[in-house]
Amino acid sequence: MTLALGCIADDYTGASDLANTLTRAGLRTVQTIGIPADDLALPEVDAVVVSLKSRSIEAGLAVSRSRAADKWLRSRGVSHVLFKICSTFDSTDAGNIGPVMDALRADCSEGAVLVTPAFPETGRTVYQGNLFVGAVPLNESPLKDHPLNPMHDSNLVRVLARQSGTKIGLVDLATVARGTDAVRARLAELEAQGIGAAIIDAVFDRDLETIGLVAGEHGLSVGASGIGLGLARALVSTGKVKPAAASSAAGAAVGGTAACLAGSCSQATLKQIASAEKVMPVLHLDPDRILTGPGEAQRALDWARPRLAEGPVLIASSSTPDQVAALQARHGRDAAGHAIEQTMADIAENLVKSGVRRLIVAGGETSGAVVDRLEIPGFLVGAEIAAGVPVLRAVGAEAGDMLLALKSGNFGGPDFFSDALRLMR
Ligand SMILES: Nc1ncnc2c1ncn2[C@@H]1O[C@H](COP(=O)(O)OP(=O)(O)O)[C@@H](O)[C@H]1O
Numbered sequence: 001m002t003l004a005l006g007c008i009a010d011d012y013t014g015a016s017d018l019a020n021t022l023t024r025a026g027l028r029t030v031q032t033i034g035i036p037a038d039d040l041a042l043p044e045v046d047a048v049v050v051s052l053k054s055r056s057i058e059a060g061l062a063v064s065r066s067r068a069a070d071k072w073l074r075s076r077g078v079s080h081v082l083f084k085i086c087s088t089f090d091s092t093d094a095g096n097i098g099p100v101m102d103a104l105r106a107d108c109s110e111g112a113v114l115v116t117p118a119f120p121e122t123g124r125t126v127y128q129g130n131l132f133v134g135a136v137p138l139n140e141s142p143l144k145d146h147p148l149n150p151m152h153d154s155n156l157v158r159v160l161a162r163q164s165g166t167k168i169g170l171v172d173l174a175t176v177a178r179g180t181d182a183v184r185a186r187l188a189e190l191e192a193q194g195i196g197a198a199i200i201d202a203v204f205d206r207d208l209e210t211i212g213l214v215a216g217e218h219g220l221s222v223g224a225s226g227i228g229l230g231l232a233r234a235l236v237s238t239g240k241v242k243p244a245a246a247s248s249a250a251g252a253a254v255g256g257t258a259a260c261l262a263g264s265c266s267q268a269t270l271k272q273i274a275s276a277e278k279v280m281p282v283l284h285l286d287p288d289r290i291l292t293g294p295g296e297a298q299r300a301l302d303w304a305r306p307r308l309a310e311g312p313v314l315i316a317s318s319s320t321p322d323q324v325a326a327l328q329a330r331h332g333r334d335a336a337g338h339a340i341e342q343t344m345a346d347i348a349e350n351l352v353k354s355g356v357r358r359l360i361v362a363g364g365e366t367s368g369a370v371v372d373r374l375e376i377p378g379f380l381v382g383a384e385i386a387a388g389v390p391v392l393r394a395v396g397a398e399a400g401d402m403l404l405a406l407k408s409g410n411f412g413g414p415d416f417f418s419d420a421l422r423l424m425r
């Protein structure tokens, strides 16, 4: 298989978001969990999105896993790799965006790397290097309260400079608006100043199309689904990829019972849970009990099993920012996150053993823990439920045919769970 585009995503929801964008832009795309085993039967595709769970792990590990994925992709003929990060630049001052970018840049001997988390369809825009989430700067958005990586600085030139070993520049919107030659010239200027990466502004999809045309001439780019859109459209408009219809995961109904799990504490997910209460049974896990004893997963399973035959259920650990902060003060941020993720994975594993074949998971880290536990090696992309969230059909899963939706905490409308279930048959 010779690939037109290789992608490495730092979490699984982000990977499915990108795979969705590439598919809608006409690229035949598969999402793999880690580097696929040689015997995994993958269809002929234009793009592979290798999903890692590397956003919140130690930087050295994120670097080594990303480098291995990059090597695998380049050995399949890829000349450009997109390192997919979150559209809200989720990271800490220790990384992992900067360290991974630096390592991949060194490996492909790139001059200056273009970096943008802009994804206008979901309200993420970048102006003068500042990231906006809807109408507000990142540091005033709900991301200021993220349980693992609260974001307190909207100036991405500063944020990336704290994480990277190279100097960071800016390609501003006025330059992008002047077109590809202006962007190329600015990039050359920055490179000549010894600048190794530049945040590039983008407000509209047309900005991302310009960026995609220039980025595709280089070996590496860093960004969210928006730059994926730009790269994909560039591959199609330059004739390098013949656009395909977006239907790789259409197939027979999988049947089985359906369940939803929410570990995201984002404002959007909290609203979606409140809305789901009106249409399905919802169990709120007790986070303190998760951290102090082993019984909470079993309580959830005992609650869910008799209800599943009647219809979908939702099990949520999600709490408000105040409650999250209080739990973390009692138990520590990492310990709390990890224990809750593993409890969600325990619940998912046992729900699938009980016959669940349609599973919706809200939260990036939560999805990572669940998909790893289910040992699903890859996904084909199906219908779009909401911007950035497709129906996924598992490939090579031990449980057989399964549909999943991995929802980024911040994505989806208030009725997301019902919207997803309607499309997952
Ligand atoms: N009630 C809670 N208190 C503290 N942390 C929580 C709670 N519920 C879930 N978490 C943790 O918060 C993190 C949410 O991250 P994630 O699943 O990536 O969601 P998002 O997509 O919103 O970023 C996970 O590590 C999860 O285990």
Ligand SMILES: O=C(O)[C@@H](O)C(=O)COP(=O)(O)O
Pocket (backbone or CB within 6 Å): 011, 013, 014, 015, 017, 018, 085, 086, 087, 088, 119, 224, 225, 363, 364, 365, 388, 407, 408, 409, 410
């Ligand atoms: O780019 C995005 O916003 C998403 O694709 C993404 O990465 C989501 O991460 P989580 O919010 O942690 O699910």
